Amino acid sequence: MQTSANLVWLIALPLFSSAILLLAGKRANSWGHVMATIVSASAFTIGFVEFIAMQSRADENRAVAQKLFTWISVGSFNVDASLLLDQLSICFVLLITGVGTLIHIYSIAYMSHDLDRRRFFAYLNLFIAAMLLLVLGDSYLNLYVGWEGVGLASYLLIGFWNQKPAYATAAKKAFVANRVGDVGLSLAIMIAFATFGDVSFAGIKEHVEHASSTQLTAIGLMLLLAACGKSAQFPLQSWLGDAMAGPTPVSALIHAATMVTAGVYLITRSNFIFDEAPIAQLMVLIVGGITLLFGAIIGTAKDDIKKALAASTMSQIGYMILATGLGPIGYAFAIMHLLTHGFFKASMFLGAGSVMHGMKDEVNMRKYGGIGKFMPITALTFGLGYLAIIGVPPFAGFYSKDKIIETAFNAGGMKGLALGIATLLGAMITAFYMTRVVILTFFGNERWGHKDEPHESPALMLIPIGLLSIGSIASGFILSKGEGLVHWLEPVVNPLKEHHDEFLPPIVVSLMTLTVVAIGILIAVSKYRGDQLAQAPENVSVLTKAARRDLFQDDLNESVFMHPGQTLVRNILNIDYLVLDGLVRAVGSVSLTAGSRLRSLQNGYVRSYALLMIIGALALIAAIWVVTA
Amino acid sequence: MAIANYLYLSAILFTIGAVGVVIRRNAIVVFMCIELMLNAANLAFVTFARINGNLQGQVVAFFTMVVAACEVVVGLAIIVTIYRSRRSISVDDASLLKR
Amino acid sequence: MINLALDIGKTAGPEAVLFYFLAPLSVFAGLGMLIVKKAVHSALLLAWIMVSLAIFYIAQDALFLGIVQVVVYTGAVMMLFLFILMLVGVDTSDSFTETIRGLRAIAITAAIGFGGLLVTLIGRATFNRPITGLASVNSNGNANGLAKELFTQYVFAFEVVSALLITAALGAMVLAHSQKTRSPFAQRDLSIARFRKDNLKDAAGLPSSGVYALHNAVDVPALLPTGKAAPTSISAVLEARGDMIESSKFQLQQEEEEK
Incomplete structure (x- = not known):
């Protein structure tokens, strides 16, 4: 396998840049954002150079590895800090650095009024470095370092405006929910080590047939838990909506395009485990199916434009997870949807940021309306993203989502039918809520209730949006052309050679999808046509109320985990206080009491001491008297 | 008369000295009672020497006398020092050890 | 096995007489030490006990x-x-109320x-x-025998004890030593103090005792030119003890003068 020192620079550049920005302090205020952006662009350049080099090699020689140093060496257990760039990693590297660079550029303008812009860019670079380490690590342990690194960066960026207690709480919530997933990942690593004595991807892949199915299922389920935490999947999905507390570029980069897809990467990377663990794979399907509907339903009721997009993200990642659960045939489609989603969702988030920029940071869509004519470019790019996400051909979402729906139907039997219907339903709801977002924001009456008209954002913000829009138009077509991505990824994910029976011909599935999407659009148009109120209506159905409350996800967490946890802790505290401390304090008070009683013997009168001596002598002589009797 | 009578006398004098140490408050009298106890012990030693038929008991008694002399010197110096600061030689007045 | 209290060392004659005479007296003296009020009396009773013990030592071949x-x-x-008793007040006496x-x-x-x-233990003891x-060890004299023991077998203990004695002497000196915080009053200071007083009545010094009177003893007050006795001429200590002779006794009879 070839080596390349470029991989080191890929991670080291943003890491050093982040360190410099954090350590330099105010001195870096004037040039910090420029350096961070240049560093990010350099990383993209390196990634692109590697990509070109990789393309020029034969399939089996495309992967590149680079050992940094021996990290852990204990007996027969050796872990090197090594990097691995293969066909799967390069997709992520290009996505991370590409979208990352565009968002850096966008942030220069978006954050220009923020006093802490330098710190923001430092965190962004830290995130880029950690995310690259995550996708480049050649073992679960290396991946884990990046995994924790992106968790930290996410925490820091969600709570970037931590002067607002609600935002700080949101950061904490994200961190805690991620931590539950992290426990899963660390358990998976431990089980893997106990089973294989190795934690590298290659090593485990080699020995996977020696492991029992129970062990593999355990590893798979733990990896799924980790993926749920990081990718906001059911049941650990609750943090993503609150994570919108971070600045909008952060929402676009971390909580839409890259970090939240780490779960998809993890499952795809661990394909050799999931392929041998059917139960774990079924659980992946169930989680993906539930989440895609869950997120979609929440998305229909959100009035906060960022939260609506976040719910949409949750739902789309549900699609990806579901695709990875479909086995070898689904991985490529999951990655394809991941890439196209990265473009159109980032573009829409940045568009939402642009709208907020023009609307004085207002996020409530009920107070938008008719913005299209004031911000034509933003409206246009957002519209392109909209067409991509609902899956209108020839936009990106059509190619990726259609494939997932088709593959779901092809899974066969009742399972295939259920998954297919779920994905179709998801597509319909997606069409509904995205249409709702577009209508409420860009069309209809003006409801913002003040004289200042919204203004278009500066070019520095519009250029990245435009570039991303191009991606959301073209990426689907490019990636699926001649099944390019599928073949590209074949060496990594080992697709089965035999072909499944097709449940339905692809053209029928596409038509069905387009039909349900059209139904969704029509419902939304008929419901939100005409003038709207600036207030959310109160007399709504039970389902809407539930969706507004995020389908009771927080209530569930609070009642099932938080309150019993608090009760448990309080009881343990009481036990600690009463029993353990009680014992200690009892010893103390007994000593004190005995001391204060005995103290009266020490009255300071030498004659009473002499008397005690006489009594002692009496006792002694009495003893002698008794002994010699 | 039995030689042991000296021992009885010694025991009685010792006991009297011990009582005196406890019930008298004048530091000098307390001291004299201690001397009485030492002397009672000396009498026992001398008697033991006689019973044993060697001089070792007398040697011990001799050393006791020397040590007693030392003790008197130091003890009386302490009494004088206490008297100088407290204008009292009652042992009860020197009861600050408890604090 | 012979009982110590009953069977051994029967002595008769002078020693028994001596013992039965002195032993009860010593016990009474010891009891007296406990109940007399004045420390001086206790000291005398202790001296008596010690002399009695000395006699017992001699009677027991410990010359x-x-x-x-x-x-x-x-x-x-x-x-x-x-x-020391003199130093701290010869008349200090205990109160016998127990505190x-x-x-x-x-x-x-x-x-x-x-x-x-x-006592019962001694009665039970056996030998x-x-x-x-x-008699045999004292054949060259008790002092010789004791000296032989002291300077052969116990010579080290003897030297140690001598060191102890010196240390005790030194310790007593250190303890009894007191640092003077101001220079003692010299005649000059006393003289200045007299003249700085409120009135100059005593500026020339207090009257000497007994000089102008019939007696010239220290316990007799002087007579002032007016014929009255001067209490200030007698030491305050004597006055406090009540050892002063009634001054009025030496006062010139006023009636006689009037006559």
């Missing part, structure tokens, strides 16, 4: 110790006691128990060799 007892204890140590509750009763009970047990007496 050297008997002499040393008289010289060191009754001579030196008791003198030291009395000297520590229950102490005296417990002490006496414990001591009686202790003494009783000790497994025939008593030989000190």
Whole structure:
């Protein structure tokens, strides 16, 4: 396998840049954002150079590895800090650095009024470095370092405006929910080590047939838990909506395009485990199916434009997870949807940021309306993203989502039918809520209730949006052309050679999808046509109320985990206080009491001491008297 | 008369000295009672020497006398020092050890 | 096995007489020490006990110790006691009200128990060799025999004890030493103090005792030119003790003068 020192620079550049920005302090205020952006662009350049080099090699020689140093060496257990760039990693590297660079550029303008812009860019670079380490690590342990690194960066960026207690709480919530997933990942690593004595991807892949199915299922389920935490999947999905507390570029980069897809990467990377663990794979399907509907339903009721997009993200990642659960045939489609989603969702988030920029940071869509004519470019790019996400051909979402729906139907039997219907339903709801977002924001009456008209954002913000829009138009077509991505990824994910029976011909599935999407659009148009109120209506159905409350996800967490946890802790505290401390304090008070009683013997009168001596002598002589009797 | 009578006398004098140490408050009298106890012990030693038929008991008694002399010197110096600061030689007045 | 209290060392004659005469007296003197009020009386009773013990030592063939007892204890140590008694007030006397509750009763009970047990123990004690007496070891004289023991077998202990004695002497000096915080009043200071007083009545000094009177003793007050006795001419100590002779007795009879 070839080596390349470029991989080191890929991670080291943003890491050093982040360190410099954090350590330099105010001195870096004037040039910090420029350096961070240049560093990010350099990383993209390196990634692109590697990509070109990789393309020029034969399939089996495309992967590149680079050992940094021996990290852990204990007996027969050796872990090197090594990097691995293969066909799967390069997709992520290009996505991370590409979208990352565009968002850096966008942030220069978006954050220009923020006093802490330098710190923001430092965190962004830290995130880029950690995310690259995550996708480049050649073992679960290396991946884990990046995994924790992106968790930290996410925490820091969600709570970037931590002067607002609600935002700080949101950061904490994200961190805690991620931590539950992290426990899963660390358990998976431990089980893997106990089973294989190795934690590298290659090593485990080699020995996977020696492991029992129970062990593999355990590893798979733990990896799924980790993926749920990081990718906001059911049941650990609750943090993503609150994570919108971070600045909008952060929402676009971390909580839409890259970090939240780490779960998809993890499952795809661990394909050799999931392929041998059917139960774990079924659980992946169930989680993906539930989440895609869950997120979609929440998305229909959100009035906060960022939260609506976040719910949409949750739902789309549900699609990806579901695709990875479909086995070898689904991985490529999951990655394809991941890439196209990265473009159109980032573009829409940045568009939402642009709208907020023009609307004085207002996020409530009920107070938008008719913005299209004031911000034509933003409206246009957002519209392109909209067409991509609902899956209108020839936009990106059509190619990726259609494939997932088709593959779901092809899974066969009742399972295939259920998954297919779920994905179709998801597509319909997606069409509904995205249409709702577009209508409420860009069309209809003006409801913002003040004289200042919204203004278009500066070019520095519009250029990245435009570039991303191009991606959301073209990426689907490019990636699926001649099944390019599928073949590209074949060496990594080992697709089965035999072909499944097709449940339905692809053209029928596409038509069905387009039909349900059209139904969704029509419902939304008929419901939100005409003038709207600036207030959310109160007399709504039970389902809407539930969706507004995020389908009771927080209530569930609070009642099932938080309150019993608090009760448990309080009881343990009481036990600690009463029993353990009680014992200690009892010893103390007994000593004190005995001391204060005995103290009266020490009255300071030498004659009473002499008397005690006489009594002692009496006792002694009495003893002698008794002994010699 | 039995030689042991000296021992009885010694025991009685010792006991009297011990009582005196406890019930008298004048530091000098307390001291004299201690001397009485030492002397009672000396009498026992001398008697033991006689019973044993060697001089070792007398040697011990001799050393006791020397040590007693030392003790008197130091003890009386302490009494004088206490008297100088407290204008009292009652042992009860020197009861600050408890604090 | 022979019982110590009953069977051995029967002595008769002068020693028995001496013992039965002196032993009860010593016990009474000891009890007296406990109940007399004045420390001086206690000291005298102790001296008596010590002399009695010296006699007992001599009677028991411990001639050297008997002499040393008289010289060191009754001579030196008791003198030291009395000297200190003089220093801190010869008339200091105890009050016999017990301030520590229950102490005296417990002490006496414990001591009686202790003494009783000790006496019964002695009565029970046995000895497994025939008593030989000190005649043979004292054949060259008791002092010689003792000296031989001291300077051969016990020479190290002897030297250690001598070091102890020196240390004690030094310690006593250190303890008794007191740092003067101001220079003592000299005649000059006293003179200045007299003239700085409120009135100059005593500026020339207090009247001397007895000079103008019929007597010239220190316990007799002087007579002032007016014929009255001057109380200030007598030492305050004598006055406090009540050793002063009534001054009015020497006062010139006013009636006679009037006549």
